[in-house]
Amino acid sequence: MTARTADLVVIGAGILGTACAWRLAERGLNVLVVEQSSPASGSTGRSAAGVRAQFTTEANIRLSQLSIEEYAAMPESGYRPAGYLMLVPEAQWPMHQAGVALQRRLGVPTEELTPAEAQVHAGFDPAGLGGCTFCATDGFVDPHGLTLEYLRRAREAGAHFLLNTAVTAIRRSEGVWRLTTSAGVIEAPQVLNAAGAWAGEVGRQAGLDIPVQPARRMVFTTGPLAPQRQVPMVFDLASGVWLRSEGERLILGRADPADTGWREGMNWDWLEPTLEAALLRFPWLETADLDRRASWWGYYEVTPDHQAILGRLPGADGWLNACGFSGHGVMQAAAVARVMAQEAVGEVPFIDITPLRFERFEQVVSGAADIQV
Missing domain, CATH: 3.30.9.10 (D-Amino Acid Oxidase, subunit A, domain 2)
Structure with missing residues (x-):
């Protein structure tokens, strides 16, 4: 069977996955989104929908602040x-x-x-x-309305969606990620894990330890x-x-x-x-x-420090995470999508996401640094 190919596969069509798909497709990438159910059917659709910029760290403040600004300019957001x-x-x-x-x-x-x-x-x-x-x-906002609007914009920009499609296995081979799904095999050099509460399980399918439960x-x-x-x-x-x-x-x-x-x-x-x-x-x-x-x-999709995991995963070429938001996903999706698009094309993100990168967990294990909460 011939594999379907893409530049980047997004796993998850909640508000994070659809927003990222739009911003990635805007950059000219061939984006394919795989969703096990329907858009906003997981944590997004059951959110209490609050949005706030009242955080204590600059990364979280700016991610929320700039997301709220985007929502305020979108009638579909219900902001x-x-x-x-x-x-x-x-x-x-x-x-x-x-x-x-x-x-x-x-x-x-x-x-x-x-x-x-x-x-x-x-x-x-x-x-x-x-x-x-x-x-x-x-x-607060309307998470359903936002997700469907991001999905519309993503499709308009050229992204494709495979809905009601389960990912059953993931492996890296010859420079590409090979995803076995209920709709067939997909190959892409990059994968973005935006699977919400399922992000840890998605990582395990690829043999990766993503601390999200x-x-x-x-x-x-x-x-x-x-x-x-x-x-x-x-x-x-x-x-x-x-x-x-x-x-x-x-x-x-x-x-x-x-x-x-x-x-x-x-x-x-x-x-x-x-x-x-x-x-x-x-x-x-x-x-x-x-x-x-x-x-x-x-x-909720929670991490040990109740902060998101953003950016490339060390030691796993072509694997990116936008998960583990611990209740902050709807608040920060708009700005996170812009950050992840920059990350995917090799640019320096316009918001410094260093405190939210996976490496912070390795630093804690080695005693090199404290987790920023």
Whole structure:
């Protein structure tokens, strides 16, 4: 059987894979995207859709900042600058203030607020807080709309998509990657692993150790609120509880650090611990009803330091990663796509992604450097 050929194969058609396909095809590369299901059917489609530039490292700030700017210029993104309010415990406040200073230096309009001043955005119990931050350009988007628009642009630029196509084996031979799929064999000198929660498994098919594993996350949905209240994305750093308005309702969640691996379905046992933590900070939630049918679950793709893995993989010629975002994929997809296109054609990325490269894990093992979190 004659193998199908391409300059670069992207594995995954979520928001990262489709955005990368567009930017790569723009560069004149013959791009083929392989997706085991349909576009945005994995983590992208089940995202809570928040976007924020409130990070503490320059790479993450710029990736999110420039992505949000792109989304704001795309009607298909559904971008809504509803704001993002961070409730910061006393012990974390000095480090958080340093992050705010860096954000402002890079042009992100983050405000420092006292807990009393932050009450205008959302009511909460201020116990134990050192301060709050709010950024009006943070907010949320429509991940489905974005993914389909990136797919359209990628096709228009010449990229091809194989949907509902499983990759069953990957090996390197004579300078090319050979992918065995349910639609036949594909050969390309470069592969971009944008497989989300499946990125670790994709690596293992190629004999590579990509430290990405799935982690299940719950999104609980209330019924319509009475009286109605519009709440920006609020994240309580002390408890890990987050919430925001979704129309007349609220969606909320809290990561369960033990819920890793391929577990499917709603974990209703996690509802009580989530609500207990949420009610301590947001007592007014006691009057809200839960809509079980509107609640959902999805996978995060997590790494040991909860940071993305970007760029070429050392020791694996032609293998690139854009995975492991640990909940930041939708936030950063637009800028990551531009970075990965530069990486693929041998240019220096316009954002320094050194802290997010795979080599940071090797440095930790050797004791040469600390992971940047």
